[in-house]
Structure formats: C-alpha cells, structure tokens
Amino acid sequence: xxxxxxxxxxxxxxxxxxxxxxxxxxxxxxxxxxxxxxxxxxxxxxxxxxxxxxxxxxxxxxxxxxxxxxxxxxxxxxxxxxxxxxxxxxxxxxxxxxxxxxxxx
Amino acid sequence: xxxxxxxxxxxxxxxxxxxxxxxxxxxxxxxxxxxxxxxxxxxxxxxxxxxxxxxxxxxxxxxxxxxxxxxxxxxxxxxxxxxxxxxxxxxxxxxxxxxxxxxxxxxxxxxxxxxxxxxxxxxxxxxxxxxxxxxxxxxxxxxxxxxxxxxxxxxxxxxxxxxxxxxxxxxxxxxxxxxxxxxxxxxxxxxxxxxxxxxxxxxxxxxxxxxxxxxxxxxxxxxxxxxxxxxxxxxxxxxxxxxxxxxxxxxxxxxxxxxxxxxxxxxxxxxxxxxxxxxxxxxxxxxxxxxxxxxxxxxxxxxxxxxxxxxxxxxxxxxxxxxxxxxxxxxxxxxxxxxxxxxxxxxxxxxxxxxxxxxxxxxxxxxxxxxxxxxxxxxxxxxxxxxxxxxxxxxxxxxxxxxxxxxxxxxxxxxxxxxxxxxxxxxxxxxxxxxxxxxxxxxxxxxxxxxxxxxxxxxxxxxxxxxxxxxxxxxxxxxxxxxxxxxxxxxxxxx
Numbered sequence: 001x002x003x004x005x006x007x008x009x010x011x012x013x014x015x016x017x018x019x020x021x022x023x024x025x026x027x028x029x030x031x032x033x034x035x036x037x038x039x040x041x042x043x044x045x046x047x048x049x050x051x052x053x054x055x056x057x058x059x060x061x062x063x064x065x066x067x068x069x070x071x072x073x074x075x076x077x078x079x080x081x082x083x084x085x086x087x088x089x090x091x092x093x094x095x096x097x098x099x100x101x102x103x104x105x
Numbered sequence: 106x107x108x109x110x111x112x113x114x115x116x117x118x119x120x121x122x123x124x125x126x127x128x129x130x131x132x133x134x135x136x137x138x139x140x141x142x143x144x145x146x147x148x149x150x151x152x153x154x155x156x157x158x159x160x161x162x163x164x165x166x167x168x169x170x171x172x173x174x175x176x177x178x179x180x181x182x183x184x185x186x187x188x189x190x191x192x193x194x195x196x197x198x199x200x201x202x203x204x205x206x207x208x209x210x211x212x213x214x215x216x217x218x219x220x221x222x223x224x225x226x227x228x229x230x231x232x233x234x235x236x237x238x239x240x241x242x243x244x245x246x247x248x249x250x251x252x253x254x255x256x257x258x259x260x261x262x263x264x265x266x267x268x269x270x271x272x273x274x275x276x277x278x279x280x281x282x283x284x285x286x287x288x289x290x291x292x293x294x295x296x297x298x299x300x301x302x303x304x305x306x307x308x309x310x311x312x313x314x315x316x317x318x319x320x321x322x323x324x325x326x327x328x329x330x331x332x333x334x335x336x337x338x339x340x341x342x343x344x345x346x347x348x349x350x351x352x353x354x355x356x357x358x359x360x361x362x363x364x365x366x367x368x369x370x371x372x373x374x375x376x377x378x379x380x381x382x383x384x385x386x387x388x389x390x391x392x393x394x395x396x397x398x399x400x401x402x403x404x405x406x407x408x409x410x411x412x413x414x415x416x417x418x419x420x421x422x423x424x425x426x427x428x429x430x431x432x433x434x435x436x437x438x439x440x441x442x443x444x445x446x447x448x449x450x451x452x453x454x455x456x457x458x459x460x461x462x463x464x465x466x467x468x469x470x471x472x473x474x475x476x477x478x479x480x481x482x483x484x485x486x487x488x489x490x491x492x493x494x495x496x497x498x499x500x501x502x503x504x505x506x507x508x509x510x511x512x513x514x515x516x517x518x519x520x521x522x523x524x525x526x527x528x529x530x531x532x533x534x535x536x537x538x539x540x541x542x543x544x545x546x547x548x549x550x551x552x553x554x555x556x557x558x559x560x561x562x563x564x565x566x567x568x569x570x571x572x573x574x575x576x577x578x579x580x581x582x583x584x585x586x587x588x589x590x591x592x593x594x595x596x597x598x599x600x
Contacts, residue, residue, distance in 0.1 A: 015272075015276060018272070022265075022269055028261065028265065031265055032265070032268070035265075035268045035269055035272055038269070038272035038273075038276070039272050039275065041276065042272065042275040042276050042278075042279050045276065045279040045280070045283065046279045046282065046283070048283070049279065049282060049283025049284075050283075053283070053286060054286075055286045059286050059287060062230075062282065062287075062288065063282060063283075065230070066230055066278070066279070066282060066288075069230060069233075069234060070275060073233075073234070073237050073271075076237075076241065077237070077241070077264075077268050077271070078268075080241060080244055080245065080264060081244075081264045081265065081268060084244065084245075084248045084257070084260045084261055084264050085261055087248060087251055087257050087260070088257040088258065088260075088261045091252065091254050091257050092254060092257070097265075100258045100261055100262065102254065102255060102258055103255065103258060103259070103332070103333040103336050103337060104333070
C-alpha cells in the first residue's frame with residue numbers, strides 16, 4: 001500500500017540528491033540537470049499531497065494545475081539557461097563552473 | 106467584461122511590449138532611435154490611465170488570484186514610472202552597444218509587467234509565475250552584452266543560482282499547498298488561525314519559501330550571487346536589479362506576510378531578525394573593501410535589503426505576559442508604511458546613483474572607484490546628483506533616505522526591536538565611511554586627464570527629476586506619505 005509518506009520520502013530524497021548535485025558538480029549542464037531533479041521532486045511532492053488531500057475536488061485539482069505550471073516554467077528556464085551557457089561557451093570554450101571566476105569577492 | 110477593465114493596464118503593457126518588438130522589425134535602422142521614446146510615452150500614458158480610471162477602486166479578480174486594491178494600484182503606478190525611468194536611462198547604453206534595440210526594450214517592458222503582477226497577486230502560484238517572468242527577463246538582460254565575457258559570466262551565475270532558488274521556493278510552495286490545502290494568502294491565514302499547533306513540515310515549507318524569496322532580494326545567507334551579477338550586468342540593468350526587482354519582490358513579501366503569514370510571525374520572527382542583522386552588517390562590512398563602484402553599490406544594496414527585512418521582522422511585536430508569548434499587531438501599519446517609504450526612497454536614490462555612474466564611466470570601460478577622480482570638474486551636474494544620491498543612501502538629512510530610515514527605525518523600535526535598530530544604525534554609520542570615500546575621490550582627488558563628459562538630454566531630464574524627487578521627499582514627505590498610508594490601509598484592512 002502506497003501512502004503519503006512514501007511520496008514525501010521519495011520527493012525529499014530526490015530534492016536532496018538534486019541539491020547535492022548542484023553543490024558538487026562542476027559542469028554547468030550537470031548542474032542544470034540536478035536543478036531539474038529538484039523541480040521533479042517538487043512535482044512528486046505536489047502529486048502526493050494532491051492525491052491524499054482531505055479537501056474539496058477543486059483544492060485537490062489545484063495541485064495538478066501547479067504541476068503543469070512547474071513543468072512549463074522549468075522547461076522555459078532550462079532553455080534560457082542553456083542559451084546563456086552556450087554564449088559563455090562560445091566566448092570562453094569552457095562550461096566548468098570553476099572557470100567562471102573573473103569576478104569574485 | 107468588468108473584470109477585464111481592471112486588468113487594462115497590464116493588457117496595455119503586454120500590447121506595448123509586443124508592439125515595440127514588432128515596430129523594431131519594420132522601421133529602418135536610422136529611425137530606431139525613436140523606439141525608447143515611444144515606450145516611455147506609452148508607459149507614462151498607461152500610468153496616467155491607471156491614476157485617472159482605476160485609482161480608489163478595489164476588487165478581487167478570478168476568485169482572489171489577483172487583487173486590485175489601493176496597495177496594488179499604488180505600486181503598479183510606481184512600477185510604470187520606474188519602467189519609463191529605466192528605459193530612459195538605458196538609451197545611452199543601447200545606442201552605444203546594441204544594434205537591435207527592440208528586444209532589449211521589449212524584455213524590459215515585460216519585466217515591468219511582471220512587477221505589476223507581483224504587486225497584485227494574492228496567491229502563491231500567481232506570485233511564483235510573476236517572479237519567474239521577472240527573473241527570466243532579468244536573466245536575458247543581464248547576459249545581453251553577448252560578446253562581453255563579464256556579462257556572460259554574470260548571466261550564467263545568475264540563471265544557475267536563480268533556478269536553484271526557484272526550485273527551493275517551489276518546494277516551499279508545495280509543502281504549504283499540501284499542508285494547508287490552499288495557496289491563497291487570506292485562506293492560508295484563516296487555516297493558520299484555526300490550527301493551534303504548528304506542523305514542522307509546514308514550518309519547513311515557510312522556511313524554504315523565505316529562503317527562495319531571500320535569494321531574490323539578496324539577503325545575507327543567500328547573497329553571494331549579487332555582487333558578481335551586479336558587476337557583470339550592463340549598468341542600467343544593474344539599476345533594474347537593485348531597484349525594480351528588489352522592490353517588486355519586497356512588495357510581494359509584504360502582502361504575503363501581512364495577509365497570509367501573520368499568525369505564524371510569532372514563530373518566524375527570530376529567523377527574520379537573524380537574517381536582518383546578518384544582512385545589514387555583512388552587506389555594509391563587505392562594501393568597505395570594494396574597489397569597483399558597481400560592487401560597492403551592490404553590497405550597499407544588500408545592506409539596504411537588511412533594513413527592509415528589519416521592517417518585516419518588526420511586523421509583530423512579541424511580548425511575554427504571564428508565561429504566555431503573545432503577538433501584537435497594533436502598529437503593523439506603521440511598520441508597513443516604513444518599509445514602503447524606505448523602498449521608494451532607496452529606489453529613487455539608487456536609480457540616480459546608477460544612472461549617474463553609468464554616464465560618468467561611459468568612457469573608462471572598467472568601473473574602478475579611483476577613476477572617479479576629477480569627475481566633479483568634468484561634470485558638476487552629474488557629480489552633484491551622484492553626491493545627493495549617495496547622501497540619501499547614507500541617510501543624511503534633507504534627502505529622502507533620512508526620512509525613510511528615520512520612519513522605518515522608529516516604527517521598528519516602537520515594535521520592541523530596539524537592539525536590532527541599534528545594529529541598523531551602527532550599520533548605516535559604517536556605510537557612511539565607504540560612501541564618503543567615493544565622494545572623496547570624486548571631489549578632492551585631482552586627475553591629469555581632462556575628460557569631458559557629454560550628457561544626453563534624456564538622461565539630464567531623468568536625473569533632474571530624480572534629484573528633485575530625492576530632495577522633495579526629504580523636505581516634504583506628506584503627499585507621498587498620504588498615498589502610502591492609503592496603500593497600507595488597503596492591505597491591513599483585509600484581516
């Protein structure tokens with residue numbers, strides 16, 4: 001039997017793995033993939049709450065609406081991020097986050 | 106149909122944005138100088154429309170998703186004027202560096218739209234979408250200088266950390282949705298009032314939300330992106346980051362805290378107090394050692410975010426009475442007034458500072474503080490406006506910054522946060538040191554090179570208006586205070 005706790009544990013784990021990826025990875029594209037993982041953790045959390053919520057139909061549907069917006073906005077955000085990282089690559093021939101260090105302190 | 110008329114300013118701004126984009130395709134290259142003027146005129150027109158036809162109205166649209174009230178109308182008008190000012194201050198930069206100005210102005214107009222939506226959103230999903238619209242526009246604008254490696258670097262840092270912060274923000278929203286069953290601010294307040302015990306998961310959600318929004322306003326544990334992005338971005342966009350985006354997020358935070366989170370403030374005040382103290386001290390301390398003027402202003406704007414968070418922490422006053430911890434909200438409207446007034450005074454001063462340095466540094470290329478030497482000879486007017494804005498940011502009398510800091514700190518000490526106010530006053534004393542250091546280079550140090558600074562008429566007009574506004578608010582703040590009190594009243598009357 002799958003319960004809300006399972007959803008929460010999965011979502012929490014996925015979020016933590018994504019956060020670890022953002023902090024540990026040095027390749028900008030891998031960092032973006034980790035952020036995508038965090039956003040999917042949010043989606044799993046939302047769908048879990050939406051299924052097990054003790055509320056009216058419209059309040060439960062709100063969770064689904066949230067998920068659709070999250071997916072859309074995440075896609076737009078990644079497209080934009082990849083475009084900007086591509087600009088960086090053209091000018092610098094590297095997307096290692098350790099190399100973007102002209103400005104510090 | 107009635108609903109749509111309330112949204113007319115937003116719809117007109119959308120039309121204007123796409124219109125500018127389309128006109129840019131069709132007019133020949135030698136006529137493109139007219140684009141910003143069209144945009145400025147249109148934004149001013151929408152501002153006047155907003156004042157004449159919507160002022161004093163109040164309604165909630167689509168079941169409370171968007172709220173049209175005194176608060177949102179006040180800030181919508183402010184953001185329209187801010188948008189016009191930002192476009193006017195970009196003209197020099199765009200003419201010099203960009204071949205296709207249409208996209209730049211269109212994206213700037215869309216960020217104005219996002220700021221207007223932020224001021225009226227009464228629900229977390231709408232607020233999130235507006236935050237993202239604003240951030241997307243800013244990501245593009247920060248990285249707009251395509252062949253400049255600094256701009257690329259700033260854009261990459263901004264978008265990676267921005268995406269991370271929005272993931273954290275969304276996780277907070279999902280927790281709040283799951284445990285409260287709603288995302289509307291006033292329904293959240295009702296549910297929170299009816300629950301006596303606080304769920305730790307819910308507290309986690311609110312903490313994530315504060316972290317996500319704290320990133321957007323560059324408050325201290327989440328501020329590391331700010332100096333880099335501010336330095337790398339084109340200077341008019343730095344002004345937008347420091348003024349527009351920060352003010353818009355604070356407008357959202359005020360509405361969210363006052364109408365949605367009030368019952369929780371008793372648990373969250375200590376977190377806000379810590380963030381405020383850290384933001385004020387770290388921001389102003391780091392500014393002491395900067396050699397780049399944009400980084401210096403970035404750290405100073407972090408410090409100013411600290412003063413505003415001090416206001417947020419003071420929304421409730423918490424007293425111990427007979428072993429019970431009680432929260433009082435009697436003076437909340439005073440504090441909200443203070444936050445709004447300081448946001449506006451800080452916005453005007455910072456806009457003037459960034460616009461004048463963007464003109465002074467047009468020739469040198471890199472923005473070292475040392476290069477300011479002799480600027481007072483090269484352009485007395487620019488130096489005067491810059492000095493006034495610096496004094497205003499430092500909070501010296503007769504300028505707007507003095508009145509706003511005085512009001513905000515008084516309101517916070519009425520709410521019982523006297524030691525935090527003491528930290529704030531100490532932090533603004535520290536800020537005076539690095540502000541005066543900049544002025545020392547400007548007025549006392551001599552420079553051998555005679556560099557005449559040419560000032561375009563539009564920049565002159567904008568700078569004069571900002572200069573007059575700074576002094577006017579400093580001397581005679583009551584017309585502005587009346588409008589602010591009207592806005593605050595609309596907000597605090599909801600509960």
